[in-house]
Amino acid sequence: MVSIPRGFRDFPPPMMILRKRVLSKIEEIFRRYGFDPIETPSLEYWETVKGKLGEEAENKLMFIFPDFFSKEWYTLRYELTFPLARYVAMHPETPLPFKRYHIGNVWRHEEPQKGRYREFLQCDADIVGSPYPEADAEVISVNIDAMKSFDFENFRVRLNDRRLLTGVFEEELGINNPFPIYRAIDKLDKIGVDGVKGELARLGAHESLIGRIMELISTRGSFNEISNTFRRIENDKVKVALDHLEEIFSIVSDDRLVFDLSLVRGLDYYTGPVFETSVSEPRIGSLAGGGRYDRLIGLYSGKDVPATGVSLGVERLIDAGLELGIFDLSERSYTDVFIVSVRRENWRYAWRISRILRERGFSTSLDLMRRSQSAQREYANKIGAKVIAFVGPSEEETETVTLYSRDLRKTVKISELIDSLREFLSVS
Amino acid sequence: MVSIPRGFRDFPPPMMILRKRVLSKIEEIFRRYGFDPIETPSLEYWETVKGKLGEEAENKLMFIFPDFFSKEWYTLRYELTFPLARYVAMHPETPLPFKRYHIGNVWRHEEPQKGRYREFLQCDADIVGSPYPEADAEVISVNIDAMKSFDFENFRVRLNDRRLLTGVFEEELGINNPFPIYRAIDKLDKIGVDGVKGELARLGAHESLIGRIMELISTRGSFNEISNTFRRIENDKVKVALDHLEEIFSIVSDDRLVFDLSLVRGLDYYTGPVFETSVSEPRIGSLAGGGRYDRLIGLYSGKDVPATGVSLGVERLIDAGLELGIFDLSERSYTDVFIVSVRRENWRYAWRISRILRERGFSTSLDLMRRSQSAQREYANKIGAKVIAFVGPSEEETETVTLYSRDLRKTVKISELIDSLREFLSVS
Numbered sequence: 001m002v003s004i005p006r007g008f009r010d011f012p013p014p015m016m017i018l019r020k021r022v023l024s025k026i027e028e029i030f031r032r033y034g035f036d037p038i039e040t041p042s043l044e045y046w047e048t049v050k051g052k053l054g055e056e057a058e059n060k061l062m063f064i065f066p067d068f069f070s071k072e073w074y075t076l077r078y079e080l081t082f083p084l085a086r087y088v089a090m091h092p093e094t095p096l097p098f099k100r101y102h103i104g105n106v107w108r109h110e111e112p113q114k115g116r117y118r119e120f121l122q123c124d125a126d127i128v129g130s131p132y133p134e135a136d137a138e139v140i141s142v143n144i145d146a147m148k149s150f151d152f153e154n155f156r157v158r159l160n161d162r163r164l165l166t167g168v169f170e171e172e173l174g175i176n177n178p179f180p181i182y183r184a185i186d187k188l189d190k191i192g193v194d195g196v197k198g199e200l201a202r203l204g205a206h207e208s209l210i211g212r213i214m215e216l217i218s219t220r221g222s223f224n225e226i227s228n229t230f231r232r233i234e235n236d237k238v239k240v241a242l243d244h245l246e247e248i249f250s251i252v253s254d255d256r257l258v259f260d261l262s263l264v265r266g267l268d269y270y271t272g273p274v275f276e277t278s279v280s281e282p283r284i285g286s287l288a289g290g291g292r293y294d295r296l297i298g299l300y301s302g303k304d305v306p307a308t309g310v311s312l313g314v315e316r317l318i319d320a321g322l323e324l325g326i327f328d329l330s331e332r333s334y335t336d337v338f339i340v341s342v343r344r345e346n347w348r349y350a351w352r353i354s355r356i357l358r359e360r361g362f363s364t365s366l367d368l369m370r371r372s373q374s375a376q377r378e379y380a381n382k383i384g385a386k387v388i389a390f391v392g393p394s395e396e397e398t399e400t401v402t403l404y405s406r407d408l409r410k411t412v413k414i415s416e417l418i419d420s421l422r423e424f425l426s427v428s
Numbered sequence: 429m430v431s432i433p434r435g436f437r438d439f440p441p442p443m444m445i446l447r448k449r450v451l452s453k454i455e456e457i458f459r460r461y462g463f464d465p466i467e468t469p470s471l472e473y474w475e476t477v478k479g480k481l482g483e484e485a486e487n488k489l490m491f492i493f494p495d496f497f498s499k500e501w502y503t504l505r506y507e508l509t510f511p512l513a514r515y516v517a518m519h520p521e522t523p524l525p526f527k528r529y530h531i532g533n534v535w536r537h538e539e540p541q542k543g544r545y546r547e548f549l550q551c552d553a554d555i556v557g558s559p560y561p562e563a564d565a566e567v568i569s570v571n572i573d574a575m576k577s578f579d580f581e582n583f584r585v586r587l588n589d590r591r592l593l594t595g596v597f598e599e600e601l602g603i604n605n606p607f608p609i610y611r612a613i614d615k616l617d618k619i620g621v622d623g624v625k626g627e628l629a630r631l632g633a634h635e636s637l638i639g640r641i642m643e644l645i646s647t648r649g650s651f652n653e654i655s656n657t658f659r660r661i662e663n664d665k666v667k668v669a670l671d672h673l674e675e676i677f678s679i680v681s682d683d684r685l686v687f688d689l690s691l692v693r694g695l696d697y698y699t700g701p702v703f704e705t706s707v708s709e710p711r712i713g714s715l716a717g718g719g720r721y722d723r724l725i726g727l728y729s730g731k732d733v734p735a736t737g738v739s740l741g742v743e744r745l746i747d748a749g750l751e752l753g754i755f756d757l758s759e760r761s762y763t764d765v766f767i768v769s770v771r772r773e774n775w776r777y778a779w780r781i782s783r784i785l786r787e788r789g790f791s792t793s794l795d796l797m798r799r800s801q802s803a804q805r806e807y808a809n810k811i812g813a814k815v816i817a818f819v820g821p822s823e824e825e826t827e828t829v830t831l832y833s834r835d836l837r838k839t840v841k842i843s844e845l846i847d848s849l850r851e852f853l854s855v856s
Contacts, residue, residue, distance in 0.1 A: 002476055002514055002728045005502060008469035010515055013528070016465040031762045032786040034793030036811075037444040041436035041547055042470065042533060048430055065493030069537070074433060086430055087438055095810040097796050100441070105470060109497070119469055130796040134775070138796065145786075251779060300430045334459045347562070351679060358460040358573075365462030368525050368558040368566065382523040383464075 007110065007118030014329040022150070022318055022327070023103060026123050029145050030101040033138060035125045038100045040083040046073035049082055052299065054268065061108045076107035080124045081269075081296065081309070088128055089300030096129030096305070103314075115284060115319050126309030128297055133247035136273045136292060139310040140252050143277055143288050146312055147256075151326050152279055155287070158260035159275045161245055162291075164230070165264065167237030168216060173209065181205070185217050186264035189278075193218065196262075217262040223249045226259055241272070248273060269293045273308070282323045288312045332384035336425060339366040339401075340376040342392030349396040353389065353414070360418055387424045435538065435546030442757040450578070450746055450755070451531060454551050457573050458529040461566060463553045466528045468511040474501035477510055480727065482696065489536045504535035508552045509697075509724065509737070516556055517728030524557030524733070531742075543712060543747050554737030556725055561675035564701045564720060567738040568680050571705055571716050574740055575684075579754050580707055583715070586688035587703045589673055590719075592658070593692065595665030596644060601637065609633070613645050614692035617706075621646065624690075645690040651677045654687055669700070676701060697721045701736070710751045716740045760812035764853060767794040767829075768804040770820030777824040781817065781842070788846055815852045 004010060011019065027037075046064050053062070063076040077083060080102045088094060103123045110116050125142050127135040140157060147155045165182065169175045184199035191199075193214060200210045219226050227242050249257065257275075265274045272292035279287060290310035298304040321327035337357055341350040350366045357364040365385065367376050380388050390402040395411070402411045405424050412420040432438060439447065455465075474492050481490070491504040505511060508530045516522060531551045538544050553570050555563040568585060575583045593610065597603045612627035619627075621642060628638045647654050655670050677685065685703075693702045700720030707715060718738035726732040749755035765785055769778040778794045785792040793813065795804050808816050818830040823839070830839040833852050840848040 002517055003473065004469050004476075004514075004518070005471050005473055005500070008471060009467075010469070010518065011465075011467040012519060012522075013464035013466060016467055019467075020465065028789070031791045032789060034761075034763050034766075034791055036441035036761045036763070037439075037448065038441060039437075039439040039444055039447075041432050041438070042535075043433050043436060043547070045431065045433055048432075064496070067537075068492070072433070086432070089430055090432070090438065091440060094440075095807055099793065107470075109495075119471070127796060132796060132798060134779075134798075135796045251776075333462075333464050335462050335464070338462075348679075351562075361456070361460060363459045363462055365527065368555060368560060368563045370560060370562075379523055 005118070007112035007116075009117060009119070014332045017331045017334065018327055018329060019314075019318065022314060022321075023121075023123070025149050026146055026312055026314065027101070027103065029142060029149060030123075030125045032145075033099070033125070033142050035099045035101040035142075038084075038087060038102055039104060040077070040080075040087055040102070042077050042105065043074045044077060044083065044086070046075045048086060049075060049078070052082060053078060057108075061110060063107050063109060077104065078108060079106050080104060080122050080311075081126070081293070082299075084124075084126060084128070084307075085297045086300050088297050088305065092301070094128075097135065098128040099125070100128070101125040115316055117315065120315045123312040123314045124309055125312075126307055128305055128307045130308070131294065131306035133244050133273075134251065135306075136244075136308045137248045137251035139290055139308055140248065140257065140275055141254075143275070143290070143310045143312070144252070144254055144256060146288065147277060150317065150321060152287075152321075152324075154281065155256060155277055155279045157257045157275050157277045158263045159245065159248065159257055159273060160260055160263040161241035161273050162270050163237040163241035163272060164245075164261065167235040167241065168230070168233065168261075169213075171235055171237065172233055173212065175209075181213070182264040183266075185213065185262045186266075188217060188262040219261065223259040226261075244272060265289060265291060269296045271295055275310075279320060279324075282320055284316055284320045284323070286313065287316050287320060334363045335365055335380075335383060335385040336362045337364045337387045337389050337421065338376070338380035338383070338385035339364065339389045339391060340373055340380065341367050342373050342390060342395075344370060346391050346393065346396050350391045353391060353401055353417070356414065356417065357421070362421060387421060433546070435540035435544075437545060437547070442760045445759045445762065446755055446757060447742075447746065450742060450749075451549075451551070453577050454574055454740055454742065455529070455531065457570060457577060458551075458553045460573075461527070461553070461570050463527045463529040463570075466512075466515060466530055467532060468505070468508075468515055468530070470505050470533065471502045472505060472511065472514070474503045476514060476728075477503060477506070480510060481506060485536075489538060491535050491537060505532065506536060507534050508532060508550050508739075509554070509721070510727075512552075512554060512556070512735075513725045514728050516725055516733065520729070525563065526556040527553070528556070529553040543744055545743065548743045551740040551742045552737055554735055556733055556735045558736070559722065559734035561672050561701075562679065564672075564736045565676045565679035567718055567736055568676065568685065568703055569682075571703070571718070571738045571740070572680070572682055572684060574716065575705060578745065578749060580715075580749075580752075582708045583684060583705055585685045585703050585705045586691045587673065587676065587685055587701060588688055588691040589669035589701050590698050591665040591669035591700060592673075592689065595663040595669065596658070596661065596689075597641075599663055599665065600661055601640065603637075609641070610692040611694075613641065613690045614694075616645060616690040647689065651687040654689075672700060693717060693719060697724045699723055703738075707748060707752075710748055712744055712748045712751070714741065715744050715748060762791045763793055763808075763811060763813040764790045765792045765815045765817050765849065766804070766808035766811070766813035767792065767817045767819060768801055768808065769795050770801050770818060770823075772798060774819050774821065774824050778819045781819060781829055781845070784842065784845065785849070790849060815849060 062078050066073050106122050169178050180203050188196050270291040271294045274291035276286045276289035292308040294306040297307045339350045341347045354364045354366050388404045399414050400411050403424050490506050494501050534550050535547050597606050608631050616624050698719040699722045702719035704714045704717035720736040722734040725735045767778045769775045782792045782794050816832045827842050828839050831852050
């Protein structure tokens, strides 16, 4: 029996129609904010990314393979940020700030499960060149607008700053190897206060440190209230981070943006603000996220260039939207009209009508199987044509078409066809 | 120095904007004709296609590589027709005819040269299920409409039928191993009459056979005239093919569709009509083509299902269009408006204006670099913003914006901003 590789997917028309609708909304928002598209190869030289993406990615998750002829090694694109860094290095003529979006497949050798695939789309918008909170505010606004445009109501964007973590945990609390601690507190949302305490204890933190950490990460309230607490810590990194966050909050000015010291985000390359977007239901993990990475773009050009960006988890957005009933697969075909030729002799007249409709941009099909009238109707219903147009001997004789939908039925002259069809489609 | 794999491409914004425009026109035409989108994995199991795509593809052109863990072998998608056949076998619930379009990357290990890449887009529209000329006429009409929509004027679609070739050359002229002969006559367009004669002689054809072949393939005139000549040959395949072609010509009814017995098309899987589209200038080879393949879809399902389709060579369409001046790269950014903050204090007002514009769908950017007014203007010009909006102390004070483009300049109230901007954009 024929099959497709594990973790890969075929998308039939109803799913494609939904995906295209979601992607075109995302693109529209990216464009509104002045982002322009780029594309990069699906394959990069392994040499280009080797040693940059971390052990798990390189030893387990990346598809890496040799060219049979040149003996070069390739890798399938793993994410879109490193290709951006490479792009910027290879296109030094690009004016800064470079606001680019990139919608493209990436490939990861994950163990396939619900919501996790080996080939999936990423939708990234990044601003290369600006070190300022204005740029962070812009990508966070993109994130909020995208969630709003899909009618996700109960979402929030949690915001933190890596420099705040460094200042507080490393410099003030004196934690030398902070990443295990960060990973533990990052789980607060998932495993709760007691869970995090347990993890910290297992990591060997003594009780007073655990108490101090829990106190810090459990602080709730508006950013200004929390900020006042933290300002008491006299630490340069803390001060810089708080100033930066304050600007972001003030520019974005949206209640759904909340401060959360427990937010870390997995990737090591972040250097400033980090944020993550989730909905309370369904519990599907984060739907989007991003942050500032001022030392990644320079990896290839040898010169640090500040950058910040957002990545919309479009696969999860679609899965969550389907679960919440925000999206559905009810549009099975783009077909506006299926023209039924009542008799075989009417087919040429049907073709003539199809030309008129297609010229005006209506998605139109007609019988290609020399089927009976009833078989044509059955097919039109099966594919989900929105309107059926009958052309039989009397229609052909009088140069008319009989339009038919769930609620309406009407015989119209060719000259009225377009207007009538619009009417039918607006109620179907 | 960092680089990308040979034959692969980065697409900067101006090229992406053009590509997206071309693709969205193609999609619009596919949809008009009632085709719906599908997508299939970029990777297929090598097992699935092995032995099906011909020696050159399998020994040289396909990217084939092992999974490091499962030891399965993968191949990067080589074209879109075999994945369609596999899709149909795996989705037996699909109503027939299945009119699907598929726009996706394919990968071929070609020697890179002008117009030939190792990763490139294919745009295919196919009709699975119909054996009738109505279906062929529909995909040929898609082809003609696509060429027309891009203002290619001097194009023609050459049409032939494989059964005609078989009937004439194999059954009537008694040629046993016809494919070398077909390949020779297929070059008539490129190497001319004498060139083909030479090739035929090299293949060992005796002079009278060469004369007969040249006479046949050089016949010119309307399909009806030529058809009358061929109808004198009493051969079943010839008759069936001529009837089929006659229907296609009559339905499509377009002078740019011409009969050409010398058209063969390389692929072995065609079983009926074949067609190819080219322009006289630039001499870039065929821009689109397709045909009927009634025995390919059944490869996976074990049951023959007739099918016919068209493939638009979008990479060549773009290259040819750029050479002919039909396309250009003048739109460097989607940005409609760049808002210049005359002084740093005006930035918040600029942000407020940006929100109004973005909410109305205008692609809007503003300063993210804390630059001087003149540096902001320079940047706006560099990226190609269509309109510049100035907001300085006087604009902020009076709640106005000063719009500025190549030809116009106007200070407008916020309430008039949208209308004025539309006016500016319509002349820019």
